[in-house]
Amino acid sequence: MQNDALSRLYYAVFHHATALLLTEGVEPRRHRSLPGLLLTHLSAAGFNASDAAGLARLATYRDMADYERAFDATTEILDAAFADADGFILKADAYLGVHHP
Helix, strand or coil, X not given: CHHHHHHHHHHHHHHHHHHHHHHCCCXXXXXXXXXXXXXXHHHHHCCCHHHHXXXXXXXXXXXXXXXXXXXXXXXXXXXXXXXXXXXXXXXXXXXXXXXXX
């Protein structure tokens, strides 16, 4: 169940990152290209190496959760992934003009 959560969490962030890049006229072709594209096209908007690293970590967690049979996500990994995702999604939504209650 925690592996499924990691996968879905990654895709939530993936779609936010893709939306950000589309506002710049950039359509990502590969999942692993997202962190670099984010830095290249959105650093002036405040996205930095820490954001890119969090995105890369989430992609790695997703790969492990989906493709490594022996991998079982721990609560600590899941908590860290949610922290990365929450921060990224809030920052992305602020840039995109999405308001949270």
